[in-house]
Every structure is written in structure tokens, then in C-alpha cells.
Amino acid sequence: xxxxxxxxxxxxxxxxxxxxxxxxxxxxxxxxxxxxxxxxxxxxxxxxxxxxxxxxxxxxxxxxxxxxxxxxxxxxxxxxxxxxxxxxxxxxxxxxxxxxxxxxxxxxxxxxxxxxxxxxxxxx
Amino acid sequence: xxxxxxxxxxxxxxxxxxxxxxxxxxxxxxxxxxxxxxxxxxxxxxxxxxxxxxxxxxxxxxxxxxxxxxxxxxxxxxxxxxxxxxxxxxxxxxxxxxxxxxxxxxx
Numbered sequence: 001x002x003x004x005x006x007x008x009x010x011x012x013x014x015x016x017x018x019x020x021x022x023x024x025x026x027x028x029x030x031x032x033x034x035x036x037x038x039x040x041x042x043x044x045x046x047x048x049x050x051x052x053x054x055x056x057x058x059x060x061x062x063x064x065x066x067x068x069x070x071x072x073x074x075x076x077x078x079x080x081x082x083x084x085x086x087x088x089x090x091x092x093x094x095x096x097x098x099x100x101x102x103x104x105x106x107x108x109x110x111x112x113x114x115x116x117x118x119x120x121x122x123x124x
Numbered sequence: 125x126x127x128x129x130x131x132x133x134x135x136x137x138x139x140x141x142x143x144x145x146x147x148x149x150x151x152x153x154x155x156x157x158x159x160x161x162x163x164x165x166x167x168x169x170x171x172x173x174x175x176x177x178x179x180x181x182x183x184x185x186x187x188x189x190x191x192x193x194x195x196x197x198x199x200x201x202x203x204x205x206x207x208x209x210x211x212x213x214x215x216x217x218x219x220x221x222x223x224x225x226x227x228x229x230x231x
Contacts, residue, residue, distance in 0.1 A: 035220075045168065045211055045222040060219040061125070094167055098220070108174045109215045110158040114167035 002027040004095050004115035012089075012122050018082040022095030022115060029053055029076045033098035035111065036069060036080045038091040046091075050098055051078055085122045092117040126150050126214050130223035136231040143199040145226045147212035152192045156216035159188055159197045162225075163208045171210075172197065202228070 008020035022034070035050035049059035051069045059067050063082070071078040082089060094117045100109035127150040137143050147157065157175050160168040170179045172188040175195060185200045199206055207230055212223040 044225045045213075047220040047222070050220075058218045062219075096167075098215075100173070100215075103174075106155065108155070108177075110170055110173040111160070111168070111213070112170050112173075112179070114169075117167050 002097060002113045004097065004113055006093060006095050006115045006118040008118065008120070010119060010121060012085055012120060013124055014086055014122055016085055016122075018080070018085050018089060018093075018120055018122075020080045020093055020095075020118065020120070022078050022080075024076045024078075024097075029071065029078065030073055032100075033058075033109075034071065034078045035096045035098045037094045037096055037111070038089075039094070039117075040088075040091045048080065048082075048093075087122050090120065090122045092119050125219055126153070126217060126221055128212055128214055128221050128223040130210075130212060130226050132226060133224065134227040134229060136229045137202050138231045139202055139204060141202045141231075143202050143206075143228060145197045145210055145212075145228075147190075147195045147197070147223050149193045149195075149214055149216075151216075153195075153214050153216045155191075156214055157188075157190065157195050158213045158215060159186075160211045160213060160222075161206075161208045162211065168211060199228075 003025045030053045033050040036048040051057045066083045068081040095115045096111040097113040099112040129148045155174045159172040162168040176188045209225045209227045
């Protein structure tokens with residue numbers, strides 16, 4: 001059973017950098033895309049971006065200028081850095097696997113495994 | 125970006141009720157539409173992928189249908205553990221977008 005666990009500071013100062021790591025256990029990170037998704041308190045889900053084990057990335061254009069996602073296959077981890085944070089970046093941050101399969105020539109992908117989430121508060 | 129719009133935003137229902145949630149996309153998604161359930165304080169859980177395929181372990185009272193831009197999640201007989209927020213999500217293109225959520229509350 002694949003499990004994901006987020007780790008990192010729960011409090012970040014405004015204008016600082018939010019840094020989180022997701023550790024994958026029960027399976028190899030060397031396949032699929034691996035994603036970061038966030039949820040501000042009381043609000044909906046926002047996809048931040050994802051990374052393939054090879055290092056190929058996709059980012060949400062709304063955050064692209066501030067986001068970097070990286071992967072360390074030797075540690076079965078991937079990480080998120082979000083710069084120049086403000087109070088609007090306060091949210092529960094989830095890591096997730098964008099898994100699935102190809103049916104015929106149709107790629108069917110979805111977020112099938114999630115971490116428990118970690119609350120990051122931006123405040124001085 | 126593909127915009128995902130769910131309706132209603134919230135609903136009240138009783139145990140045993142049939143519940144239907146609608147998700148509309150701003151462009152055609154073919155079969156690239158997934159549904160998730162989130163209970164308070166928990167991560168979302170995959171319920172249905174590719175419009176209508178139940179994820180392993182998901183009760184058969186959940187079903188999905190639709191095509192193109194209009195999709196539906198149906199709970200045939202609402203159970204106490206189904207009171208939660210439900211999200212649709214498109215995997216047709218990046219950015220991977222979610223609907224705003226539908227909160228199912230106890231009447």
C-alpha cells in the first residue's frame with residue numbers, strides 16, 4: 001500500500017519561502033506523476049503542480065513564477081518550494097500521486113493516493 | 125484553463141435519500157473526469173475515475189455518468205458516512221482543476 005507523508009515547517013513568515021517534502025513509502029517513486037495540492041481553510045482544492053520521476057514538471061500558471069517542485073528518487077521523496085509567500089498562501093498542503101493507467105490508447109489518470117495534509121500558516 | 129462548476133454548492137438530505145451532484149466543464153473532457161469525497165480534517169479520497177469507474181473498495185451506491193461537458197455523481201441511498209464534501213476534477217489537461225465542491229449535510 002502506497003503511503004505519502006508531508007513534512008516541513010508549519011509557520012512561514014510573509015515574503016519567506018515555504019518548503020515541504022513528501023516521503024513515499026510502500027512503492028517506488030520511479031513512475032507516475034507526483035503532485036502538490038493545497039486547500040485554504042474552509043475552501044476548495046487547488047492543484048499546485050506535479051513532477052515525473054525523471055524530473056519533468058507541470059505547474060499551475062497562477063503559481064508558476066513562485067513554485068519549484070523537485071524529486072529525489074534515491075530517497076523516494078519529492079519537494080515543494082513556494083517563494084514570496086503571503087497570507088493567501090495559508091492552507092493545508094497535500095502531496096498526492098497522480099496515478100492510473102492507459103486503457104487502449106486512452107490515459108486514465110487520477111489522484112489515487114494522498115498524504116494526510118499539513119497546515120502551513122503564513123504569519124509574522 | 126478548464127473551469128469546473130459544480131451544483132449545488134451544498135444540499136441537505138436524509139439517510140436513505142437519493143442524491144445527485146452535477147459537474148459542468150468549460151470544454152469537452154471525453155472521459156477525463158474524476159470524483160473525490162472529503163470528510164472534515166481528512167484528505168480527499170478517490171471515489172470514481174474516468175466518469176463512471178468505481179475505485180476499488182467504494183460502495184456500489186455511488187455511481188457516475190455523463191459525457192462531454194456534463195457529468196453527474198449519484199448516491200443511490202445516502203448513508204451516515206456519506207455526509208461529506210464532494211469534488212469533481214478534470215484530468216484532460218493541465219492545470220488539473222477541481223470543482224468548487226458540494227457539501228452534503230444532514231437534514
